[in-house]
Protein backbone atom coordinates (compact mmCIF):
# COMPACT_ATOMS: atom_id res chain seq x y z
CA UNK A 1 0.00 0.00 0.00
CA UNK A 2 1.16 3.55 -0.72
CA UNK A 3 0.66 5.79 2.32
CA UNK A 4 0.78 9.56 2.00
CA UNK A 5 1.08 11.77 5.08
CA UNK A 6 -0.05 15.39 5.01
CA UNK A 7 1.86 16.87 7.95
CA UNK A 8 5.07 15.32 9.26
CA UNK A 9 4.98 15.97 12.99
CA UNK A 10 4.81 13.88 16.15
CA UNK A 11 2.11 11.47 15.01
CA UNK A 12 3.48 10.91 11.54
CA UNK A 13 6.92 10.22 13.00
CA UNK A 14 5.46 7.70 15.46
CA UNK A 15 3.37 5.89 12.84
CA UNK A 16 6.12 5.75 10.23
CA UNK A 17 8.65 4.58 12.80
CA UNK A 18 6.28 1.83 13.95
CA UNK A 19 5.53 0.73 10.40
CA UNK A 20 9.09 0.83 9.06
CA UNK A 21 11.43 0.14 11.98
CA UNK A 22 11.11 -3.64 11.71
CA UNK A 23 12.29 -3.52 8.05
CA UNK A 24 10.36 -4.88 5.04
CA UNK A 25 7.22 -2.95 5.95
CA UNK A 26 5.53 -3.61 2.62
CA UNK A 27 4.48 0.07 2.54
CA UNK A 28 5.64 2.94 0.39
CA UNK A 29 5.50 6.14 2.41
CA UNK A 30 5.28 9.63 0.94
CA UNK A 31 5.64 12.62 3.27
CA UNK A 32 4.63 16.24 2.88
CA UNK A 33 7.45 18.79 2.79
CA UNK A 34 6.04 20.57 5.88
CA UNK A 35 7.55 19.20 9.02
CA UNK A 36 10.81 19.26 7.08
CA UNK A 37 13.09 18.14 9.91
CA UNK A 38 10.94 15.14 10.84
CA UNK A 39 10.36 14.24 7.19
CA UNK A 40 14.07 14.39 6.33
CA UNK A 41 14.96 12.28 9.35
CA UNK A 42 12.40 9.58 8.45
CA UNK A 43 13.54 9.57 4.81
CA UNK A 44 17.16 9.19 5.89
CA UNK A 45 16.38 6.26 8.17
CA UNK A 46 13.90 4.26 6.11
CA UNK A 47 14.35 3.38 2.41
CA UNK A 48 10.59 3.15 1.78
CA UNK A 49 10.11 6.81 2.83
CA UNK A 50 10.26 9.70 0.34
CA UNK A 51 9.60 13.41 0.87
CA UNK A 52 7.35 14.95 -1.79
CA UNK A 53 7.74 18.45 -3.17
CA UNK A 54 4.18 19.49 -2.25
CA UNK A 55 1.06 18.32 -0.42
CA UNK A 56 -0.62 17.72 -3.80
CA UNK A 57 2.21 15.41 -4.85
CA UNK A 58 1.62 13.39 -1.68
CA UNK A 59 -2.06 12.98 -2.58
CA UNK A 60 -1.24 12.17 -6.20
CA UNK A 61 1.24 9.48 -5.22
CA UNK A 62 -0.68 7.44 -2.65
CA UNK A 63 -3.68 5.16 -2.09
CA UNK A 64 -4.34 6.13 1.53
CA UNK A 65 -4.04 9.80 2.49
CA UNK A 66 -3.28 10.29 6.18
CA UNK A 67 -4.28 13.73 7.45
CA UNK A 68 -1.82 14.38 10.28
CA UNK A 69 -2.20 18.14 10.64
CA UNK A 70 -3.56 20.22 13.50
CA UNK A 71 -7.26 21.12 13.56
CA UNK A 72 -6.50 24.85 13.23
CA UNK A 73 -5.03 24.49 9.73
CA UNK A 74 -6.99 21.45 8.55
CA UNK A 75 -9.72 23.11 6.49
CA UNK A 76 -7.34 25.41 4.63
CA UNK A 77 -4.90 22.58 3.87
CA UNK A 78 -7.50 19.98 2.80
CA UNK A 79 -9.60 22.37 0.67
CA UNK A 80 -6.47 23.13 -1.31
CA UNK A 81 -5.99 19.48 -2.38
CA UNK A 82 -7.49 17.50 -5.27
CA UNK A 83 -8.27 13.89 -4.35
CA UNK A 84 -9.07 10.94 -6.65
CA UNK A 85 -12.31 8.94 -6.37
CA UNK A 86 -10.35 5.68 -5.75
CA UNK A 87 -8.61 6.97 -2.61
CA UNK A 88 -9.19 6.43 1.08
CA UNK A 89 -8.59 8.99 3.79
CA UNK A 90 -7.41 8.42 7.35
CA UNK A 91 -7.96 11.49 9.50
CA UNK A 92 -6.00 11.87 12.73
CA UNK A 93 -7.30 15.43 13.16
CA UNK A 94 -8.67 15.82 16.67
CA UNK A 95 -12.25 16.98 17.26
CA UNK A 96 -12.96 17.24 13.55
CA UNK A 97 -16.02 15.48 12.15
CA UNK A 98 -15.91 13.16 9.15
CA UNK A 99 -18.68 15.17 7.45
CA UNK A 100 -16.58 18.34 7.64
CA UNK A 101 -13.54 16.62 6.11
CA UNK A 102 -15.72 15.09 3.35
CA UNK A 103 -17.10 18.55 2.60
CA UNK A 104 -13.57 20.03 2.38
CA UNK A 105 -12.49 17.17 0.08
CA UNK A 106 -15.57 17.60 -2.10
CA UNK A 107 -15.74 13.88 -3.00
CA UNK A 108 -17.61 11.03 -1.33
CA UNK A 109 -14.44 9.13 -0.30
CA UNK A 110 -14.27 6.58 2.52
CA UNK A 111 -12.94 8.50 5.52
CA UNK A 112 -11.86 6.82 8.75
CA UNK A 113 -10.88 8.64 11.91
CA UNK A 114 -8.24 7.30 14.30
CA UNK A 115 -6.60 8.34 17.55
CA UNK A 116 -3.09 6.90 17.45
CA UNK A 117 -0.82 7.80 20.35
CA UNK A 118 2.99 7.96 20.41
CA UNK A 119 3.13 4.30 21.58
CA UNK A 120 2.52 3.20 17.98
CA UNK A 121 6.22 3.94 17.42
CA UNK A 122 7.00 0.80 19.47
CA UNK A 123 4.03 -1.11 18.04
CA UNK A 124 2.30 -0.87 21.41
CA UNK A 125 -0.50 1.55 20.55
CA UNK A 126 -4.15 0.74 21.21
CA UNK A 127 -5.81 2.79 18.49
CA UNK A 128 -9.53 3.57 18.27
CA UNK A 129 -10.85 3.90 14.73
CA UNK A 130 -14.28 4.91 13.39
CA UNK A 131 -16.06 3.71 11.36
CA UNK A 132 -14.80 0.12 11.29
CA UNK A 133 -12.52 -0.52 8.29
CA UNK A 134 -10.68 -3.81 7.82
CA UNK A 135 -7.68 -2.33 5.99
CA UNK A 136 -7.13 0.49 8.47
CA UNK A 137 -7.71 -1.84 11.43
CA UNK A 138 -4.97 -4.03 9.89
CA UNK A 139 -2.63 -1.03 9.68
CA UNK A 140 -3.11 -0.27 13.37
CA UNK A 141 -2.89 -3.95 14.27
CA UNK A 142 0.68 -3.76 12.92
CA UNK A 143 1.22 -0.83 15.29
CA UNK A 144 -0.24 -2.61 18.33
CA UNK A 145 -3.97 -3.17 18.18
CA UNK A 146 -7.04 -1.42 16.76
CA UNK A 147 -10.33 -0.81 18.53
CA UNK A 148 -13.00 -0.65 15.83
CA UNK A 149 -15.73 1.61 17.25
CA UNK A 150 -19.25 0.86 16.10
CA UNK A 151 -20.53 4.38 16.79
CA UNK A 152 -19.09 7.89 16.84
CA UNK A 153 -20.19 8.08 20.49
CA UNK A 154 -17.83 5.20 21.37
CA UNK A 155 -15.01 6.85 19.40
CA UNK A 156 -15.54 10.24 21.09
CA UNK A 157 -15.52 8.60 24.52
CA UNK A 158 -12.19 6.91 23.79
CA UNK A 159 -10.88 10.29 22.60
CA UNK A 160 -11.79 11.62 26.05
CA UNK A 161 -9.93 8.67 27.59
CA UNK A 162 -6.86 9.53 25.52
CA UNK A 163 -6.82 12.99 27.11
CA UNK A 164 -5.86 11.49 30.48
CA UNK A 165 -2.17 11.18 29.56
CA UNK A 166 -1.21 14.60 30.90
CA UNK A 167 -3.05 13.92 34.16
CA UNK A 168 -1.23 10.60 34.60
CA UNK A 169 2.07 12.46 34.58
CA UNK A 170 0.48 15.28 36.60
CA UNK A 171 -0.35 12.85 39.41
CA UNK A 172 3.23 11.56 39.35
CA UNK A 173 4.49 15.17 39.35
CA UNK A 174 2.25 16.22 42.27
CA UNK A 175 3.17 13.16 44.35
CA UNK A 176 6.88 13.55 43.57
CA UNK A 177 6.87 17.26 44.44
CA UNK A 178 5.19 16.53 47.76
CA UNK A 179 7.65 13.74 48.66
CA UNK A 180 10.58 16.02 47.76
CA UNK A 181 9.14 18.86 49.88
CA UNK A 182 9.04 16.45 52.81
CA UNK A 183 12.75 15.74 52.33
CA UNK A 184 13.05 12.77 49.92
CA UNK A 185 15.76 13.25 47.25
CA UNK A 186 14.13 13.78 43.83
CA UNK A 187 15.87 10.83 42.07
CA UNK A 188 14.57 8.42 44.72
CA UNK A 189 11.04 9.84 44.49
CA UNK A 190 11.08 9.67 40.72
CA UNK A 191 12.46 6.15 40.48
CA UNK A 192 10.08 4.82 43.10
CA UNK A 193 6.92 6.40 41.66
CA UNK A 194 7.76 5.54 38.04
CA UNK A 195 8.36 1.90 38.97
CA UNK A 196 5.21 1.75 41.10
CA UNK A 197 2.99 3.16 38.34
CA UNK A 198 4.61 0.96 35.68
CA UNK A 199 3.86 -2.14 37.75
CA UNK A 200 0.30 -0.98 38.41
CA UNK A 201 -0.17 -0.37 34.66
CA UNK A 202 0.89 -3.94 34.02
CA UNK A 203 -1.61 -5.24 36.57
CA UNK A 204 -4.41 -3.08 35.12
CA UNK A 205 -3.68 -4.32 31.59
CA UNK A 206 -3.42 -8.02 32.35
CA UNK A 207 -6.46 -10.14 33.13
CA UNK A 208 -9.99 -8.86 33.20
CA UNK A 209 -10.32 -7.86 36.86
CA UNK A 210 -12.55 -4.80 37.31
CA UNK A 211 -10.70 -1.65 38.35
CA UNK A 212 -12.93 -1.35 41.43
CA UNK A 213 -11.91 -4.86 42.49
CA UNK A 214 -8.23 -4.08 41.89
CA UNK A 215 -8.56 -0.92 43.99
CA UNK A 216 -9.93 -2.99 46.84
CA UNK A 217 -7.37 -5.74 46.34
CA UNK A 218 -4.55 -3.18 46.51
CA UNK A 219 -6.05 -1.33 49.53
CA UNK A 220 -5.87 -3.03 52.91
CA UNK A 221 -9.08 -2.39 54.83
CA UNK A 222 -8.41 0.60 57.08
CA UNK A 223 -4.92 0.93 55.55
CA UNK A 224 -2.95 3.69 53.86
CA UNK A 225 -4.08 3.10 50.28
CA UNK A 226 -7.72 3.09 51.32
CA UNK A 227 -7.15 6.35 53.20
CA UNK A 228 -5.63 8.17 50.21
CA UNK A 229 -8.49 7.23 47.88
CA UNK A 230 -11.10 8.10 50.55
CA UNK A 231 -9.57 11.55 51.16
CA UNK A 232 -9.20 12.04 47.36
CA UNK A 233 -12.96 11.51 47.04
CA UNK A 234 -13.88 13.59 50.09
CA UNK A 235 -11.78 16.51 48.80
CA UNK A 236 -13.55 16.45 45.43
CA UNK A 237 -10.85 14.63 43.46
CA UNK A 238 -13.21 12.17 41.73
CA UNK A 239 -15.75 14.92 41.04
CA UNK A 240 -13.07 17.15 39.50
CA UNK A 241 -12.00 14.30 37.22
CA UNK A 242 -15.59 13.63 36.13
CA UNK A 243 -16.14 17.36 35.43
CA UNK A 244 -12.97 17.50 33.35
CA UNK A 245 -13.98 14.39 31.37
CA UNK A 246 -17.42 15.89 30.64
CA UNK A 247 -15.89 19.19 29.51
CA UNK A 248 -13.45 17.40 27.22
CA UNK A 249 -16.29 15.31 25.76
CA UNK A 250 -18.17 18.48 24.85
CA UNK A 251 -15.05 19.79 23.11
CA UNK A 252 -14.34 16.48 21.36
CA UNK A 253 -17.87 16.45 19.93
CA UNK A 254 -17.11 19.78 18.25
Ligand SMILES: NC(=O)c1ccc[n+]([C@@H]2O[C@H](COP(=O)([O-])OP(=O)(O)OC[C@H]3O[C@@H](n4cnc5c(N)ncnc54)[C@H](OP(=O)(O)O)[C@@H]3O)[C@@H](O)[C@H]2O)c1
Nearest residue numbers: 007008009010011012032034035068069070071092093094
Ligand atom coordinates in the same frame (compact mmCIF):
# COMPACT_ATOMS: atom_id res chain seq x y z
N1 LIG B 1 0.46 13.88 19.21
C1 LIG B 1 -0.50 13.11 19.72
O1 LIG B 1 -0.31 12.38 20.71
C2 LIG B 1 -1.87 13.09 19.06
C3 LIG B 1 -2.79 12.20 19.56
C4 LIG B 1 -4.05 12.10 18.94
C5 LIG B 1 -4.37 12.94 17.89
N2 LIG B 1 -3.45 13.83 17.45
C6 LIG B 1 -3.86 14.68 16.33
O2 LIG B 1 -3.06 14.35 15.21
C7 LIG B 1 -2.84 15.51 14.42
C8 LIG B 1 -1.34 15.70 14.28
O3 LIG B 1 -0.80 15.87 15.57
P1 LIG B 1 0.76 15.99 15.82
O4 LIG B 1 0.95 15.85 17.29
O5 LIG B 1 1.51 15.10 14.89
O6 LIG B 1 0.97 17.52 15.40
P2 LIG B 1 2.36 18.26 15.08
O7 LIG B 1 3.51 17.54 15.70
O8 LIG B 1 2.14 19.69 15.39
O9 LIG B 1 2.48 18.08 13.50
C9 LIG B 1 1.67 18.78 12.63
C10 LIG B 1 2.40 18.81 11.30
O10 LIG B 1 1.59 19.52 10.37
C11 LIG B 1 2.48 20.27 9.57
N3 LIG B 1 1.79 21.32 8.84
C12 LIG B 1 1.43 22.55 9.25
N4 LIG B 1 0.88 23.24 8.22
C13 LIG B 1 0.91 22.40 7.13
C14 LIG B 1 0.52 22.50 5.79
N5 LIG B 1 -0.02 23.63 5.32
N6 LIG B 1 0.69 21.44 4.97
C15 LIG B 1 1.24 20.30 5.42
N7 LIG B 1 1.66 20.16 6.70
C16 LIG B 1 1.48 21.18 7.54
C17 LIG B 1 3.49 20.79 10.54
O11 LIG B 1 4.63 21.23 9.82
P3 LIG B 1 5.61 22.40 10.39
O12 LIG B 1 6.37 21.73 11.50
O13 LIG B 1 6.43 22.74 9.21
O14 LIG B 1 4.71 23.51 10.87
C18 LIG B 1 3.76 19.52 11.34
O15 LIG B 1 4.69 18.71 10.67
C19 LIG B 1 -3.51 16.68 15.14
O16 LIG B 1 -4.76 16.96 14.58
C20 LIG B 1 -3.68 16.17 16.56
O17 LIG B 1 -4.81 16.73 17.16
C21 LIG B 1 -2.21 13.91 18.00
